[in-house]
Amino acid sequence: MKRTIIPEIKKELIYKLAQCGCREDDRSLEDFRSISFETDVISTAEGSARLTLGKTDVLVGVKLQPGEPYPDKQDQGVLMTGCELKPMAHPGFESGAPSDESVEIARVVDRGIRESGMLDMQALCIEPGKKIWMVFLDIHVINYDGNLFDAATMASLLALHTTAVPASRFGLGEDFPLPVNLWPVTITFVKLRDILMADPTVNEELSADARFTVSVDDNGHFRAMQKGLKGSLTYDDVVRALDMAQKMSLELRTRIQTGE
Amino acid sequence: MKRTIIPEIKKELIYKLAQCGCREDDRSLEDFRSISFETDVISTAEGSARLTLGKTDVLVGVKLQPGEPYPDKQDQGVLMTGCELKPMAHPGFESGAPSDESVEIARVVDRGIRESGMLDMQALCIEPGKKIWMVFLDIHVINYDGNLFDAATMASLLALHTTAVPASRFGLGEDFPLPVNLWPVTITFVKLRDILMADPTVNEELSADARFTVSVDDNGHFRAMQKGLKGSLTYDDVVRALDMAQKMSLELRTRIQTGE
Amino acid sequence: MKRTIIPEIKKELIYKLAQCGCREDDRSLEDFRSISFETDVISTAEGSARLTLGKTDVLVGVKLQPGEPYPDKQDQGVLMTGCELKPMAHPGFESGAPSDESVEIARVVDRGIRESGMLDMQALCIEPGKKIWMVFLDIHVINYDGNLFDAATMASLLALHTTAVPASRFGLGEDFPLPVNLWPVTITFVKLRDILMADPTVNEELSADARFTVSVDDNGHFRAMQKGLKGSLTYDDVVRALDMAQKMSLELRTRIQTGE
Amino acid sequence: MSEDIVLLNSDGLRVDGRALDELRPIKIEAGVLGNADGSAYVEWGANKVLAAVYGPKEAQPKYLQDTAKAIVQVNYNMAAFSGDERVRPGPNRRATEISKITAEALENVILTNQFPRASIDVYIEVLEADAGTRCAGLTAASVAIADAGIPMIGMVAACAAGKIDGHIALDLGKKEDNFGQADMPLGYVPGTGEIVLLQMDGHMTMVEFRKAMDMAISACEQIHELQIGALRRRYAVNYADMDDGGTEQ
Amino acid sequence: MSEDIVLLNSDGLRVDGRALDELRPIKIEAGVLGNADGSAYVEWGANKVLAAVYGPKEAQPKYLQDTAKAIVQVNYNMAAFSGDERVRPGPNRRATEISKITAEALENVILTNQFPRASIDVYIEVLEADAGTRCAGLTAASVAIADAGIPMIGMVAACAAGKIDGHIALDLGKKEDNFGQADMPLGYVPGTGEIVLLQMDGHMTMVEFRKAMDMAISACEQIHELQIGALRRRYAVNYADMDDGGTEQ
């Protein structure tokens, strides 16, 4: 992202509101914005979901094709996660090679999925040592208003849970559902001076000192974490964030599982 | 191409001449410049031709090598057309990655050849699904004075018509002529305000509002078209251009078939 | 390397000293700086050496893996030599794609090794036409104070002479020493106006008009030469340099063979 | 282009049941993105295309600036999951060509001389592709530019005509494009009658070409109505306000 | 992460004989490079990492400059021969991410507002890798920055804790990282108690996480001592001089 500056007075306002437990959009510090989504939106993809989190709008598509296994994982499928932050989504995004931010988002979303074991990689082996399914998960950001980590993760989970393996198209038997279980959602906080708030907007991200993302699985266990931005966290910040994330993950998971 | 500006007074002159049916180099609006060419100029290529159209100077080389077919065309050869606009040819051309212009030229020349069916792709299959001939047609612009579309197309036709498939070099039997027929030449016009003229020089291109290229086969049928530049054409412009192109294609084809 | 300028007065000083047969660091014109080295410094590499030549500090690692032979050398292994001049080593080096200088160094080191025949390429064939050993020799410059050609060559020789082919790791029988013999060292001179001096420091390189590198094998025969920089050499310069190189190569070879 | 495959049945209907001169269903929506200065979404058969516009803004880097007028930069891109095979992200030659001719078509209608030194940046993202994406993209881009309030002499509407089983047909679908005998995308400005984009590949006689042009131009006029409708819906409140205002004055 | 492989023996010792809360041997040396403004070398188990610092110097190109403070740019790189498989030279996604979070961790402690428009460039070269290179790199970079005389609120020490065979363990080696259940790299500023880098992947409960954090923080404090020792050795003469001076005055 190009250096995008938010006026000091705006920063101050966001902080003052936060001190009163308030936000620009009338949420509490621990509230997520409204979530709406639709799955199977792209018929050329084996699975897809478009999700809006407030004004952040993300489209995830999943494509599968047969490929060769990695030498050290002869009997496992491969997951490849990509993320593109195109100028369409925000004037601060630039054309060209993937930015550091897009690489970080792709890798954090990927870790949440991979480390939770939600995807049964061994069930994606076609012939050990020879042929496996490659799962390409591509995150396409359509409009950016903060908290891409969580929006992209939720859209990815929805897309994966509705993906069919296109075996018949490659003469490899009948199609079958992608072997997935679990819903390892992530919860992202930013810290403004001494205050933590969840699900930041772009203005809140630009005002923030530090960012912290945590992936929580269906059992309330942690699967991935990522601290970002130039500020620091205290031990207490981290523990508080993890506590909140455990609670909030339940509601978030229910919202995307039930669509309510 | 770097933004290359032609003085307004020069533009005006070119237009005034055109109003009288004249051109800088004393041609009529429908005349092509003199064409001269030589084939088999590069012995490392399986086919080659160097052609000058006025001061535009183009060298085309054809190389063949065995390769794998595309998944959706198991029994067909592959044609790959490349074009390089190097700074040698004009001070407006830049080093580095292929420019938009060079991509457009390569793709328009390629379409004219491909869509005419002049190249029998099925005869370039060695073993269905396994091995086919890959035809690399490379357009090397040596000096640029306008109308690369037509010069490159003519040089490409000449090179392809004199290409031998190097089967013996790859232990695949005896060499044989590349299976080609037809001479789908292209005719390019530019429009200056209300006037169409064929075979533009670089000054005429820089003065032009719109460009229109049409590929005409031996039967006078159209095989490809491409409108370019920032101006527009009217319906009548297009029909007039197609009419002229049909007529002019006969002469042009004869000139390169007979070398006269 | 970014344009790095040395003050004229410094240049003048270096030249004046050279006229008296002296150097900044009290060497004579034909002396090499002190050399120290260690081999097997990187356990992940199949062979490695770190060598300092004065303050120039170079690390060379050798990795091997099975690969396919080149079509025109079906029964021979492959040597790939890379060189990275990273900003860590000198403020004039830049991040990004390999610079012209790093390409030249890699290619000159490679030629010295390759042309001497010190590496028995045929003994690196596993199965003719199918599988050969690929030898990746990577030159990592840690600190740059001139004369990378000779430092990199010496480190490369040391690394190659201590490399074991990791056959067992790839199920290809027992490990065995890389089939090498000979120690084709290079000697590099720079010319300041009319004076030749060996083993230049970075200040001497920046003051120099021309550079000349010669590879000398164990029999005193020449295996590679490279003239560099914008100045010229006379016939006599070249013959004198070759004469000196023949003599100096004996001592240099002994120093790296014996570590003394 | 093989002719073994039947694209036209004995009733003269096409593989998807359309008549020869019938468009696929088209939906256009304006103002669909939060951050862009203007935007539009087009569903055209199975094609799904988004267009966003940023600008006019100062062109960067400076050497791109034209002291006499705005430059128009178009980036046409296929999403990784938009086709049968995964598309590797990043530019390719096809996208480069389409970006170029789309920019040229738009530069023709935008009043660029009102914005010297500026850049107008257009992003076209093909989310799902089923033949005809360059026409859908150009159609969407025109609406997005209008949505951004950038003055134009008229919106470009675009549509292809082609040839299947020897007959001229409008707006080819993927199968028709793959197995037909010609395709001819057209970008047209209904207000002025200008042709701003024209390509063809395949095999057409002069008679066939004229028929294809007539069919495509007529379709562009229909599409233009859809474009205007999308903008009208987008600014419905404003138009209503204006109407009220108009009544009173 | 497979659990077939035994990482903890019946005595509670690890594959390399360490106790659960035991660091690998660590050696730190400051001022190891001739040209860099500051530098450090870290051997950490089988990891070998060099860090170099150039700056503060004017940031180039100018659009990178921040008028209020210095920017910190980090380039983390694995040497071609640093792993089991040859690493192809040039950036990759893993290195991009590590460079980014390392820069963010360092920017937190450097007094960047003392150097407006400047750039502080940090180069981390992993010469040999055996799990834990990002922590070794960040630890080395902090020493290199101090060696360069750039003011910091405190040095960052970094260390990972993880989970093997169901137990929380400090500073995982390569085999433990490959076959364990979690890894959690931490960058910590002992002077202020700030956490400036934190990542985790795997599977941890809240109880396990707290145990891992405690273990890693305690290790960072040990490592911080080693960092200070390295700087002290580097400036031994100077310190000695200062002590003498101090006595006399």
Next chain:
Amino acid sequence: MSEDIVLLNSDGLRVDGRALDELRPIKIEAGVLGNADGSAYVEWGANKVLAAVYGPKEAQPKYLQDTAKAIVQVNYNMAAFSGDERVRPGPNRRATEISKITAEALENVILTNQFPRASIDVYIEVLEADAGTRCAGLTAASVAIADAGIPMIGMVAACAAGKIDGHIALDLGKKEDNFGQADMPLGYVPGTGEIVLLQMDGHMTMVEFRKAMDMAISACEQIHELQIGALRRRYAVNYADMDDGGTEQ
């Protein structure tokens, strides 16, 4: 370099019938391109090489400018169809090295201090390659620079000598280069006796080297005559005019 293949027959003649000290046929033509400021075409055996020169002109971007003199930039390129195997377009390491040493050779003879802040850009295109293209390219570039009217202390002529079947031979062809024992390209300025390009690979004793040098220098002198001849033909009219003029005055 294998020695199974016989490169020298019992009469001491080479595979193409040449004597050991015999050049391949060389044709040089100056002023062959319409747009370049100077140009030359060289056919040398089966090698076909074009050189073009643009400049002196202001160096761009500005950070490339040298306030004391012109910079010389060379781009040596093999056309895709110039060799047995198709060459993938774009730079490669061999071309990078040849471009560098060619620029250095030319910078030595051009009076660059007459053109501060300028760039002199040389483009060398190898249309067909048969061993010896760097010498042919440097020879052509010198003529092109002269043709552009750029002042030089002298033209560089270039030629290789090498070793085949144990004998020193001039100007190796492709088969001799592949199966010989050494190759030594030389760039030489006959007017001043300066060596501006020198490379060698293979196996040579001191005696062999001296013989190779003598042979190559003598050949460079012949080639220099051909360079002058090409320029004379190019400016034949002008020379004639001057002669006439001279007589009268």
